[in-house]
Amino acid sequence: MARYLRNVDLNLLSIFTALMHEKNISHAAENLGMTQPAVSQALKRLRSLYNDPLFERKSGKMMPTLKADEIYPIINKILADVSSTLPDIGDFSPETAKLDFHINALGVGNNDFLTKLSQRLAQLAPNISLTVTTDMLIDAEKSLRDKEYDLHLDYLTIDEIGCHHQELFNDNLFVIARKEHPNLNNKVNLLLSEYLAEKHAVLAPRKGNVYSLTLALQDFSFNREIKYTSTSIENILEIVCATDLICIMPGSVLQSMHNLDDFIWFNPPFKTKEMIAYMNWHWSMEHVKSHRWLRSIIADICKGIQSLPETT
Template identity: 25%
Template sequence: MELRDIDLNLLVVFNELLHQGRVSAAARTLGMSQPAVSNALSRLRKLLGDDVFLNTSKGMVPTPLSERLAEPIAFALGTIHDTLNSKAEFDPATSARNFTVAMTDIGEISFLPALMKRLSEVAPGVTLSTVRNTAVNLREEMENARTDLAIGFLPDLQTGFFQRRLFSQRYVCLFRKGHPLAEQGITLKSFCAAEHVAIVAAGTGHGMVDESIQRAGITRKVRLQVPHFVAVGHILQTTDLIAVVPEAYAKRTLEPFDLETAVCPVKIPQIVINMLWHGRHHREPGNQWLRQTVFEEFSS
């Protein structure tokens, strides 16, 4: 016998008849008519090839087969009922869950120090893993619940995803202290004359930097191209190169690398940093907690 051949309602009637011992009493408890309960009993007898219950002067008595089935069926129905009616909970103070968050290297620099400090205070057993949102099929990873949350400028994630704005930021010029431009200020002329390190972060919003500069009819003197932000602070610290970077990243590098910033003379649109999650996680308590934690820590 296969589960697909069994109507779960028949087992509910069976369980109630065991408790009540009479069709009339079971019908009242189940909110069914007596003929409907009798019909269910007939179907159950046919399915099991057994009388199931015998009519006696003391009511309905279970057959030996019914007595063997009674406990496992009651347990199974109770488990199903409890599962369907239970509300999932998430306790950050006791959880040992690992969350996977997609972000760029600049996201790691901007978010992880404060986020890990917060987790150590309120969720000491919770761990994080990060993945590059450009190194995986992010849509597929989030649809299949392998990635819980994404943070960044991700205009390609639309259908099936929720998002919440964290903050917007402008682009600034970044260079070492003592750079000739630090005293003169960065004009459009000095911006064009300077040598640049360009960050070519494919698949991220930072591509708009080159697009905006090109639309303005400006050709930069790009001395160095790198695919990420990891080494930019080290490079600027020891050279006269300048870089156009998001202001949040610049603030993180000023003190450690002894750098300075200036307003970029080329108009570059601000970018909006969002956190995004798939619809399947929308009501999941752990994901809700993580989203609220990120929002409280970084929204402005």
């Protein structure tokens, strides 16, 4: 076996994983710091090595063959294991680093979390700048690949082979209303009929009609009277606080609001799944020391994020 491996250029394996992630020779070359002809030549050698096309052009992308899908998990794990044994190359000092981080946060980026992140960066890395947006990404994988954002925080994972993700915290859903709501202010529990009788504020669905909170609802097939729709969770809570509309939201978001005492909340009168907040990033940033440092800071802060207490 060892003698056979001596005849194999193991550098080809990292090029193979790059092509699996990017599905594009130019993008793979850019992230590998290689020329496009060099990656094309490596692909020819890979095809000869495995006696398989490995990638076939479809709809403008280099799509993996069944053989490529079969060997990818094995090769990817081997490279990750080897990488974990190597010393961390390159210097990164948070105290002196001058970097601009851009985080896109949908729902996960509540006020408490963002305040703690800003404080931690100011303390540990005073020369680092932070931009936080709440953009509805049409193609999240491409946005991360093109370095438009360093991280995407969401209650959904980016299910593309080019992206990695990490769980940040678990959350629960609650029905939320203003404290002085005329129909709900004296209630302890909420009936389904009472929930459906109210007017609702909801988050706008995303591309493909994907709505992260809806994914957490089980067997919910009832019609609600929706009167307000927004892409911002915080904006919806402001509207709920100022009107008789109600909404359903992750408890950690309301928990972080400065005016928590202005709201009342109830366990939903129907089955829900636990919400999980995720941090998503592109594979090309996996071993970048500054990026790894930022991810560790965010993961540490999120350990302290709490949801609302469930009502009894």
